[in-house]
Amino acid sequence: MNPSLDRPDGDNSGLEQLAQDFREAMRRAVYLVRRLDADGELATTQLSTLKMLGTEGLRVGDIARNLGVKVPSATEQIIKLERLGLAIRRPDPDDSRAVRVVITDDGLAAVAAADRRRNAKLAGALSKLSDVERARLADALPVITRIGGALGPE
Amino acid sequence: MNPSLDRPDGDNSGLEQLAQDFREAMRRAVYLVRRLDADGELATTQLSTLKMLGTEGLRVGDIARNLGVKVPSATEQIIKLERLGLAIRRPDPDDSRAVRVVITDDGLAAVAAADRRRNAKLAGALSKLSDVERARLADALPVITRIGGALGPE
DNA sequence: TCTTGATTGTTAGGTAGCCTAAATGTTAGG
DNA sequence: CCTAACATTTAGGCTACCTAACAATCAAGA
Structure with a gap:
């Protein structure tokens, strides 16, 4: 379907790197949002x-x-x-x-x-x-x- | 300390709007990340x-x-x-x-x-x-x- | 019409991840 | 030494999810 997903490397590595960075940022964001909670x-x-x-x-x-x-x-x-x-x-x-x-x-x-x-x-x-x-x-x-x-x- | 936080309105409303939008986006992001889980x-x-x-x-x-x-x-x-x-x-x-x-x-x-x-x-x-x-x-x-x-x- | 299958929601029971308080063992300063 | 501070674990409890099983209602076709 999507050719960029089938390549062993190349174009796709940029996307996967962005995915990795995004996941890391979202992990931090979860804890950030949690700190907005009050009692x-x-x-x-x-x-x-x-x-x-x-x-x-x-x-x-x-x-x-x-x-x-x-x-x-x-x-x-x-x-x-x-x-x-x-x-x-x-x-x-x-x-x-x-x-x-x-x-x-x-x-x-x-x-x-x-x-x-x-x-x-x-x-x-x-x-x-x-x-x-x-x-x-x-x-x-x-x-x-x-x-x-x-x-x-x- | 921070003057923009003390004003009744004005400058601060932009910040609060951004805060609101950010919280909404993070709410979606949480569910997004949850969907990445596998069994x-x-x-x-x-x-x-x-x-x-x-x-x-x-x-x-x-x-x-x-x-x-x-x-x-x-x-x-x-x-x-x-x-x-x-x-x-x-x-x-x-x-x-x-x-x-x-x-x-x-x-x-x-x-x-x-x-x-x-x-x-x-x-x-x-x-x-x-x-x-x-x-x-x-x-x-x-x-x-x-x-x-x-x-x-x- | 009447039955049957799909849809809407609740109940029951279980899991994961977080918390505070209390217990155990270790270190370090007077 | 003795005591206070520290690192970790244990115990007990909470919340937000989940699946499975149930009850009620709807809708569609024989």
């Missing part, structure tokens, strides 16, 4: 989940797909959010098998607070970079998003 | 751990610091690697309290195999990007590494 606050997964909920309601399967996890894992998160009063499950009017998960006012407030704190903390680190570095970062973010799609839905 | 293979954490071991041996505390986890978590990983025959713990000749963790030949082979497979899979995705996109990605990787440092060791 009494929403966990990263809960925050991500809440942020995709609208007031119209999102189905459990859609939430799972957006998070990149299986349905039971999504259910687990939703139950926790519901216990915290940040989300509500209501029957889907169109399909009685399904459930619509909706964010509450408390949920909206919690998201805003967590986002504010995390962004402020990260902005502190970003402020120590040069303008050139920040520009490079900004240029690369859409590319990173695209790689996820290029890897295939799996 | 019978080394887990990501084990791979990272093995890769930092030399034949001279690394101490448990150093491994923990490099991984960004607490010492008992590192011990846990090391015990697993030892059971798999990929690493060995030997007494530190200079300090009897300490332990030197060394990679074995099987460990080296396992790292090489896992790296090869993961890089190939990721390179497949990278090959679908344009040259410009790949260049942007490459330029940003060192920046991402630097952000980790700028956030502080914590």
